[in-house]
Structure formats: C-alpha cells, structure tokens
Amino acid sequence: MTATPESRTGARVQRLALARFTTLGVGGEAEVWVVTNHEQLAEAMEEPYRILGGGSNLVISDQGVPERVIRLSGPLAERDLTPDPDLSDPDRIVTGWVGGGVPLPGLIRALQKLGYSNLEGTVGIPAQVGGAVWMNAGTRYGEMFDGLHTLEIATPAGLRVVTPDDLRWGYRDSGIPRNHIVTRVRLKLQKRTPEEVLAKMTLADTARKGQPKMKTPGCAFKNPGGVGAGRLIDEAGLKGTRVGNALIAPEHANFIVNLGGATAADVHALLDLIRQRVGVPLELEYELWPGEVQLGASLPAQWALEPT
Structure with a gap:
C-alpha cells in the first residue's frame, strides 16, 4: 500500500473508506485531504484529485479511487449571511x-429564519x-442558481471569481469544468x-x-423530455x-436505496437493468466514481481569462 503523504501546509491527510461520506453508504478507500484554507487546497490540487462534499448524487466504486479526495472544512465550511451594504437594498x-x-440543509433553515428567499426549492x-x-442542484420548485450572486472557484491555474452570467449553466449543470472546485459563493436573495x-x-x-427515507444518492x-424518469x-x-x-425503491422508481450492506456493483447492476428495459435513452443524474479525471486541462473558451 502506498504511504500516506504528509502535508507541508497543515492539511489533514488520511486513508479512509469513502462510504462514510456518502448518502448511499458505499465506496472503497482513498487518500482523503481535509483542507481549511486556500493554501492547503492549492497543495491538495497538485496531484490528480476529486472533490467530495455531502456525498449525495454519487456512487463510488467498491475499490475506491486512485486519486486523492479533497474535503472542505474550517473557514471553507463557514457562512456569513450578513448583508453586504454596498450591494444590498431593502x-x-x-x-x-x-x-x-457548508451543509445545504442547515443553510436553508438559517435563511428561512432570516426571511431570505430564493433558495427554498432546494x-x-x-x-x-x-x-x-457545481451540479446546480434543485427541484421543480427552484435550483441553486436562483440565489447566486458571485462564485469563487479554485482552478488548476488559480482562484477565479465569476458571476452566473459568466457560466453556461442550465438544468442540473453549472457549466463549471469537472476539475474545478466551488470554494465560496455569495448569495443573492429577496427579503420576505x-x-x-x-x-x-x-x-x-x-x-x-413520497421519496424513500433509506440510504440513497x-x-x-434525469427526466427525459419532460417525462418523469420514475414513471418510465x-x-x-x-x-x-x-x-x-440494492433496491429500486417501491416509493419512487427513480431512486435506488441501500437496504444495508449494498455494494456499488449491486447499484451498477440495477442501473444497467433500467437502461436495458426502459424504451428511451436515460441520462444518469448520479456521478459515478471512478470516471475520467483531468488535472490542468485546457479551459473552455468562456474561462480563457487570467486568474484573479
């Protein structure tokens, strides 16, 4: 087994099972870097990496992944909901x-108590x-880009600060390249x-x-052409x-749940079966690890600006 490296910037580095970090509860081991600031994050990004947040929408191989896995903590997991006086009005x-x-559920509860609207749909x-x-998560009642003002993004070339207008975002897609990390955002909200x-x-x-309560990603x-994937x-x-x-949930057929002790191989078998039996092409909403990982790749045209 490869020795776990020591961080020169003080990041916490351990080899851990990734199942503990996912809502599905499956996934093998990887080298996990817990970073609390931009300096530690830049070091962690020097080798091929993946970013792991709340672990929803994710199915990780039973063998884990060979890349280092980055998790944000400390100041990169804190929130300041104070209105900016130069950008806010009544x-x-x-x-x-x-x-x-920052965990999204706790953020939404805090916004509600303040009477700040725009992200209720999440x-x-x-x-x-x-x-x-990164995936513009949401429901039919709203999505993350409804409430974004500014995004700070770590790229292989350095930090970038952009607005939603700089991105080609859409349904379940932010337009942010895969090897870029959303480090912080400023929210744009309505007072209610x-x-x-x-x-x-x-x-x-x-x-x-009607959605299942068991472990699920x-x-x-994705719903193809406005038709519910669950219905199909x-x-x-x-x-x-x-x-x-692993089980296709009786409550809602577009959910796969872990009955306890499921493996990623079980989940993949169900996904393959669904695609074989449903009569229209279906696009995965899950992200599957491992998959292609890029480090220092060329940036799309809309990102071809100097880092700030």
Missing part, C-alpha cells in the same frame, strides 16, 4: 461569503453548497417574512414526501427490483 440581499463545505437536498452549486419563506419551503418539501436519472421505470415493471442489497 428588498434585495447580497450576503457575505458562504463556504463550499430544501431537503442532502448536499454541501459547493457540490450543490420568515413565514412566507417557510410556506414556500413547505410546498417544496411536501412534494418530496437521490434521483438516478415503473411502467417497465422495475419498481421494487432488488440486486444484492
């Missing part, structure tokens, strides 16, 4: 920096802010009463009541199908 709030490692998503922004925000959160949360497939899987007669200890 109706619109632009916050201070919110770290990419209620119940078990992610960290950075990952939720806490009761008004709670009402919107309740509406979005009620729509999730979330929705397996159900019509193919696959709801409740089990491979090993």
Whole structure:
C-alpha cells in the first residue's frame, strides 16, 4: 500500500473508506485531504484529485479511487449571511461569503429564519453548497442558481471569481469544468417574512414526501423530455427490483436505496437493468466514481481569462 503523504501546509491527510461520506453508504478507500484554507487546497490540487462534499448524487466504486479526495472544512465550511451594504437594498440581499463545505440543509433553515428567499426549492437536498452549486442542484420548485450572486472557484491555474452570467449553466449543470472546485459563493436573495419563506419551503418539501427515507444518492436519472424518469421505470415493471442489497425503491422508481450492506456493483447492476428495459435513452443524474479525471486541462473558451 502506498504511504500516506504528509502535508507541508497543515492539511489533514488520511486513508479512509469513502462510504462514510456518502448518502448511499458505499465506496472503497482513498487518500482523503481535509483542507481549511486556500493554501492547503492549492497543495491538495497538485496531484490528480476529486472533490467530495455531502456525498449525495454519487456512487463510488467498491475499490475506491486512485486519486486523492479533497474535503472542505474550517473557514471553507463557514457562512456569513450578513448583508453586504454596498450591494444590498431593502428588498434585495447580497450576503457575505458562504463556504463550499457548508451543509445545504442547515443553510436553508438559517435563511428561512432570516426571511431570505430564493433558495427554498432546494430544501431537503442532502448536499454541501459547493457540490450543490457545481451540479446546480434543485427541484421543480427552484435550483441553486436562483440565489447566486458571485462564485469563487479554485482552478488548476488559480482562484477565479465569476458571476452566473459568466457560466453556461442550465438544468442540473453549472457549466463549471469537472476539475474545478466551488470554494465560496455569495448569495443573492429577496427579503420576505420568515413565514412566507417557510410556506414556500413547505410546498417544496411536501412534494418530496413520497421519496424513500433509506440510504440513497437521490434521483438516478434525469427526466427525459419532460417525462418523469420514475414513471418510465415503473411502467417497465422495475419498481421494487432488488440486486444484492440494492433496491429500486417501491416509493419512487427513480431512486435506488441501500437496504444495508449494498455494494456499488449491486447499484451498477440495477442501473444497467433500467437502461436495458426502459424504451428511451436515460441520462444518469448520479456521478459515478471512478470516471475520467483531468488535472490542468485546457479551459473552455468562456474561462480563457487570467486568474484573479
């Protein structure tokens, strides 16, 4: 086994099973770097890496991954929701920096108590802010880009600060390249009463009541052409199908759950079965590890600016 390196900048480095960091609860070992500042993050990014936040929407191989895995902590997992006086007015709030490692559910609860609206549609998503922004997580009631003002992104060439207008974002896609890390964001929010925000959160949360409560990465497939992927899987007669200890959820066929002791191989077998049996092409919403990892790749045209 390769020796675990020591960090020259003080990052905490350990070899750990990744299953403990995922909502599905599967995944083998990797070298995990817990970083608390930009200097530690820059060091961690010197070798091939992956970023792991809340671990939702993710299926990790039973063999783990060969790259180092980065997790944001300390100041990169703190939030400042104080309105910026130069950018805010009585109706619109632009916050201070919110770290990419901040858990999204706690952030949404804090915004509700302050009466800050725009992100209610993301209620119940078990992610960290950075990952939720990277994939533009959301529901039919709203998505992360509804409430973003500014993004700070670590790239192989250095830090960049951009706005949503700089990105080609869309449905479940931020337009941010795969080997870039959302380190912090500023939120753009509307001032409402806490009761008004709670009402919107309740509406979005009620729509999730039929979703399974067991360990799951979330929705397996994107809805093709406005048709519910869950409905297509159900019509193919696959709801409740089990491979090993992984199950297509009886509550909602677009969810795969871990009954306890499931493996990534079990989950992959179910995903393959769904694609074989459903009559239309389905695009995965899950991210599968390992997959292609790039380090220092060429940037798309919209990123061809000097780092700030």
